[in-house]
Amino acid sequence: MIWDCAIIGGGPAGLNAALVLGRSRRTAALIDNDQPRNRVTRVSHGYLTRDGVRPEQFRNLAYEEIGRYPTVRRFFATALEVNAARGAFRVITSMREEVWARTLILATGLHETLPRIPGLEPLYGKSIFNCVYCDGYELQDRPLFVLSEQPGLYHFVKTVHHWSRDLIVLTNGKPVLTPGEKERLQVKGVLVVEEPIHSFRGDGGQLTEVVFHSGAFIPRAGGFIVPHWSQKAPFAAQLGCRPDGAGGIAVDELGRTSVKGVYAAGDTARFGPSQLIIAAGQGSKAAMAVNADLIDEEF
Numbered sequence: 001m002i003w004d005c006a007i008i009g010g011g012p013a014g015l016n017a018a019l020v021l022g023r024s025r026r027t028a029a030l031i032d033n034d035q036p037r038n039r040v041t042r043v044s045h046g047y048l049t050r051d052g053v054r055p056e057q058f059r060n061l062a063y064e065e066i067g068r069y070p071t072v073r074r075f076f077a078t079a080l081e082v083n084a085a086r087g088a089f090r091v092i093t094s095m096r097e098e099v100w101a102r103t104l105i106l107a108t109g110l111h112e113t114l115p116r117i118p119g120l121e122p123l124y125g126k127s128i129f130n131c132v133y134c135d136g137y138e139l140q141d142r143p144l145f146v147l148s149e150q151p152g153l154y155h156f157v158k159t160v161h162h163w164s165r166d167l168i169v170l171t172n173g174k175p176v177l178t179p180g181e182k183e184r185l186q187v188k189g190v191l192v193v194e195e196p197i198h199s200f201r202g203d204g205g206q207l208t209e210v211v212f213h214s215g216a217f218i219p220r221a222g223g224f225i226v227p228h229w230s231q232k233a234p235f236a237a238q239l240g241c242r243p244d245g246a247g248g249i250a251v252d253e254l255g256r257t258s259v260k261g262v263y264a265a266g267d268t269a270r271f272g273p274s275q276l277i278i279a280a281g282q283g284s285k286a287a288m289a290v291n292a293d294l295i296d297e298e299f
C-alpha cells in the first residue's frame, strides 16, 4: 500500500496533522515512539479548553478523536530510516515495517540538553521550566531564578521579571551578561550570581535551594532555564531540506520544505519558545498543504 501521507512524530503537531488528513479523506500513517518533549511535566497550560491537562490525558483524547477516522493508522514504532525512492517516500520502522507514502510530514520535535548541573534533571518540568508562558502563572511572585549559559539571558530575565520580582540571575560561571546589562539588573533589584553552580536541591520535584561551589546557597521555589535545542531526528537533513539557519527547517507559511512532498510542523520546524497549540496549528496547516498539493496532482 502507498499511503497519501506518512507523518513521523505524534506530538500535537503530528496528531493534528493526522486528524485533518483523516477528515480530508486521505490515508495517513502516523508513526510515533511516544517520547514527547513535555513528558517530564505533570500538567500543560495555555491550550484553550485544555488548560491544566496532563500530557498523557492530552494524547489519549487525541487518539480517541483520530480513532474516528478509518483512513488513519497509528504505528507504535521508531522511524529509523527515511528516503525518497521510486517517486515516493519509504520509511523503515523499528518494527521492521516499510511504510511507503506519497508525501511526508516531519513532526519529530526537538531534543533538549539541559545545563549539566547535578540535581537539575529531576526538578525539570516540576518546579524548573523553560517557558514562562507555559508555567510562569503558577510561579508568580515566588522566589525564582533565571539561568542561562547562552547570550540572550538579559531579555529572558526581563520577561520572567514580569511574573516575579523576587528574582536572581545565574550564569553558572559563563560571561553571558554585558556590564551594561548587569548594571541595569542591579538598578531593578535583581541579584546576579556569576559563580559556578554546584547543584540544585529539592524534594519530590520541588526545588528548595541553589547551592554554589563556595558552599553558599540561596533558597528558591522555582526557576526558568534555557536548554540547548537540537533536532531529535536527522530526516530533514538526510532528505536535503534546507535548514532555516536557526536550528529548524526552512518552511513556507503552510509547512512546505524546500523538498517537494516533504512538510514540517511543530518544534522541529522552528526552534524557540513553543507551545502545544502552536505545534497543533502548524500540524493542521501542513496537513492542508499536503491535501491541497495532492488535489493539484490529481485534478
Ligand SMILES: Cc1cc2nc3c(=O)[nH]c(=O)nc-3n(C[C@H](O)[C@H](O)[C@H](O)COP(=O)(O)OP(=O)(O)OC[C@H]3O[C@@H](n4cnc5c(N)ncnc54)[C@H](O)[C@@H]3O)c2cc1C
Pocket: 008, 009, 010, 011, 012, 013, 014, 031, 032, 033, 034, 035, 036, 037, 038, 040, 041, 043, 044, 045, 046, 047, 077, 078, 079, 080, 107, 108, 109, 110, 124, 125, 129, 130, 131, 134, 135, 232, 233, 265, 266, 267, 268, 274, 275, 276, 277, 279
Ligand atoms: C518541561 C516542559 C513543559 C512544557 N509545558 C508546556 C505547557 O505548559 N504548555 C504548552 O503549550 N507547551 C508546553 N511545552 C512545550 C510543548 O511540549 C512543545 O511545544 C510541544 O510538545 C511540541 O509539539 P511537537 O508535536 O512539535 O513535538 P513533540 O511533542 O516533542 O512530539 C514529537 C513526537 O515525535 C516522536 N518522534 C521523534 N522522533 C521519532 C522517530 N524517529 N520515530 C517515531 N517517532 C518519533 C516523539 O516520540 C514525540 O511523540 C513544554 C515543554 C517542556 C519541555
